[in-house]
Amino acid sequence: MPATPARVELDGAVRAFCCDGCAAAAQWIREADLGDYYRLRSEHAGRVDPEPVDLAVWDRDELLAEHAHDIDGGREITLLTDGMRCAACAWLIDRVLAREPGVLEAGANAVTGRIRLAWNPAETTLSRPLQRLVTLGYRPYLASGEARESARRRQRNRDLIRVGVAGMGAMQAMMLAGSLYLDTTGSMPVPTRDFFRWLTFLVSTPVVFYAGWPFITGAWRELRHRQLGMDTLIAGSTLLAYFASVVGTIRGSEHVWYDAAVMFVFLLSIARLLEQRARNIANAQVDALARARPAFATRELADGSRESIPLSALLVGDLACVAVGEVVPADGELVDGQARFEEALLTGESSPVDKAAGDRVYAGTVCREQPARLRVTETGSATRLSQLARLVEQAQAQRPALARAAERIAHYFVSGLLLATVAVYFGWRAHDPSRAFEVTLALLVISCPCALSLAVPTALAAAHGALARLGVLAVRENALDRLADATDVVFDKTGTLSDGRPVIADVETFGDFTSDQALRIAAALERDSGHPIAAAFAKIDNPPPARDVLAVPGQGIQGDVEGRHWRLGQAGFAAEAVDDGRIWLGDHHPDDGWRGVACFQLAESQRPDARAAVDALRAQGLAVHLSSGDAAQAVERFAHQVGIEDSHARQSPEDKLAYARGLQQRGRIVAMVGDGLNDAPVLAGADVSLAIGEGAALAQRAADLVLTGRSLTRVPEAIAVARRTRRVIRQNIGWALGYNLLALPLAAAGLVTPWIAALGMALSSLIVTANALRLTRVRATTAPSAPAATTSATASAHP
Structure with missing residues (x-):
């Protein structure tokens, strides 16, 4: 509460509020007889912004044309709000909007923060009910992914209706089938039996051809592309059971299998609905980025x-x-x-x-x-947001070699299964013709490779979602697989283990050259270099223009400033002197060659969590190396501070690549972590590479993974996720193969009925999906808050 809170009398008592806006909101809630809001809520509401909000933009035709759509009697729009804290907020929003004139329907979802609002434009403008929302502390935003969300909502509603139809049909069909199964003595009159069968036919038909339509269309697509898959087996088994039952009903045969057909559809529709929900959970980061603007x-x-x-x-x-x-x-x-x-x-x-x-x-x-x-x-x-959204979508759309291999296995498995099914059918025809069709049907259903086909994609989708929440994006295929294999991690220093913000600690000049002159010339050369060291000279006011600037990798930078040719970088490059770890500024003289006029001592700080990240990597069993273009003394001191024993100084981009190649020749799997600015050769040459983000690395295409955040602890966390993903994929594939090896002999031996086969297949798919969802649980490491240590960065200008 402020020193002088707003006070309003409510329910006979004077209550204090943080501002007049909240006081007015509370008063209106009481006057509208919506006091149950306070009884129902489990979280405190957000503060009401007392500043007036201009909502006239919501009534603009161009905005409504893009984000609203016509319905019977009016228009509908989906909104977002970040003030919806719990179910009581959704309850209050529903009732508040319903009271507004011209509002046809309103629905708020406390989980997603979305509000669906339908209104009659002839009676009210959109801004009027939204103004009431604002006065209660719920500021509306447009859901920018409305088209995608609407399509998903329509698909979800269709799926739910199909599951409902399949469930009702399955219950009725199983009840009627139970009556026929209980007639073990054959005492039921034939007209009664046929009547029950025709009733089952009427109940099963909408289940097969409406609820099961997605499987039928999927099978048609697979056959049209000459690719045998899950839908081919599911639809084939369902239609086979259904039409065989129809023929049996017409002819008065001994057996019908309507119950098996409807149970296939019902159980698999539920399984697919849950699988889709699992994918939505895994893809939540893509949706969040799409809605963020x-x-x-x-x-x-x-x-x-x-x-x-x-x-x-x-x-x-x-x-x-x-x-x-x-x-x-x-x-x-x-x-x-x-x-x-x-x-x-x-x-x-x-x-x-x-x-x-x-x-x-x-x-x-x-x-x-x-x-x-x-x-x-x-x-x-x-914008960086759009770049991230594209990278996340790219990562989610990847089909690594392991996923393609699983699909090929499933294709050959289906082909082999169809041949085995023919053999089983003729075998049972010779042994017990009355059971040949039933056993064959059970074999087709129980061995459908749903679990095998889902084993890899669901795990990868969950893993990519978990990485995106951590702030790590896998932008190349097989990045996770290679990251899980890593044995050595090689770090760059400047901009990676250090914070990339060097400062000038000391300036030394020679002759009559002043420090101000040296700083202005250095700032001119570094203005557009893009190297992290340029940040040390960025605050120099009004540097002169530089012409013909050329960066020499691993040495420095050169160019013309105020009519003279200058070099900035290592002592040997800029001043033809012995390398002392400082950055030298030199100009060219016809008689003396390159002569140093000034040198700069820089200082930089390690990232706050650099030591924690190195310790975590060592705890995971990885060897950690430091490869830097800086001087030996600074690199050794920095390596000691962060806990790295193997450090290498004065490494040019070519030297870094050669070092990584040397590790690879010894059988090591190298993961390179760099800032994405000057480490492109080694990032491309390492077995797997991670580029530090913070803007520039988003355009870095040499890396396999991009860290969008500042925390280095994302590196060991990403490795942990990659290793867990590999374990989950192996578990899923093992379960899928084990299930089929066990189920096939049982079904071929006639020990499984068709509807139990459908239940087993659905459960196997759900087990694989549930196991993959374990990857969505991530524990983000919090970076330590202790101040970072400082080291002198006697860096080369462009290592």
Whole structure:
């Protein structure tokens, strides 16, 4: 509570509130007779923003045309809100919106934070009911993935209806079949028996051809592409049982198998519904990234006024205003003051990040505690959020060699099974013709390779989802498989184990050259280099322009500044002197060659969790190495601080690659961790590589995995997930093969009825899926908060 809280009399007692907005909201809730909200809620609500909100943008035709759709009597839209804390909030929103004039229907989901609102445009504008939401503390946002969400919702509703139809039909068919099975003495009159069979036919037909339609269409696709798979067996078994039963009903045969046909469809429909839910859980990060972008933004005009505009109208250079709790609409730089942003969705880091004026702010992050203004630098598909979304979708769409191998095995398994089924059928025809069809049907159903085909894809989907939540994206096929094999981890230093923010600790000049002159020339050369060391010179004011700038990998950088040719880098490169670990600035003289005029001592800090990450890797049994372009003394000191025994200094990109090749020749599996800026050769040459993200590495295509966050503990966590994924895949494949090896002889021996075979097949698929879902449970390691140690970074200019 503030020193002077707002006070309102409610239920005969004076109550204190943090602000007038919350007081007004509570008063309205009581007056509307919605006080049960306070009884039902399990979490405290968010604070009501007392600042007025302009909701006129919600009534714009272009916004409604893109995000709303027509229904009978009006229009419908899906919204998001981050203020829905528990089921009581959803209860309150439902009733509040239902009371608003012109609202046809409203539904809030406390789990997803979504609100579905249908209204009659002839009676009310959309902004009117939304204004009531805002006054209660629920600020609405547009669900940018509405098209995908609507399609998924329609598909889920269709699947639920099919499961319902299949369940009702299966219960009725099994009840009628039970009556026929209980007639063990054959005393039931034939007309009664035939009547029960025709009733079962009527009940089973919609189950087979409506609830089972997805299996039939799937089988047709497989046959059209000459690819035998699960749907071919499922649909073939179902239709075989159904049509054989129809023929038996017409002819008055001894046996019918309607119960088996409907149980196939019912049990497998449930299994597929649960499998789809499992995939949705695994793909939650893709959906979260798709929904993270707001649909409109607040732009500040030259006269200081503000306007709400669709996100598509936001341009580079605009000044965007972000209120507390709002999502940042585009990438940009913080204009003034300080602010905190929650970047959990992008980086996997749970704690808000402090930003100062000039720092980069990314679309999809959430502004916390105080409002912010930013100058837009990237919009639309160029934002880091869009890049991440594409990388996640790319990772989820991968089909590694193991998955393709499982599919090939399933294809050959189905082909072999069909031949075995023919042999079993003729064998039983010779032994007991009355049971030949039933045994063959059970064999077809129980051996369907659902579990085998699901063993790898479900595990990989769950693993990629878990990695995305940690802030690790696998961008190449087989990245997880190779990461699980890793025996050695090689780290770069600058920008990887260090924080990549070197500072100038000391400047020494020679002759009549001043430190200011040296700093300005160095800043001019480094302005557009993109190397982490450039950050040390970034704060030098008004550096002169540099021309013909050329970076020499492993040596430094050279170019023309103010009519003279300069070099900045190692002593041997810039000053033709003995390497002393400092960065030298030199110019060329016709008589003396390259002569040093100044040298810089830099200092940099290790990342706060560098030591924790190294310790975790060693605990996992991996050998850890440090390969850096910096001077030997600085590298040794840094390696000692982070706990690495094997360190190598003055390594050029070619030297780093040669070092990794040397480890590989000794039979080691090398994982390289670099900053993605100057480590492309070794990132490409290692068995598996991880690029540190923070913006630049998102464009790094040499790496197999990209770390989107700042925490190095994501490296051992990713390795742990990769190893767990391999174990789960092996368990799934082992279970699938073991199940089929056990089930096939039992079915061929006639010990399994067709409907029990369907139950066994469905359970085997669910066991594989449930086992894969264990990979979604991840324990994110929190980086230590202790201050980072500082070391002198006597780095080469461009190692």
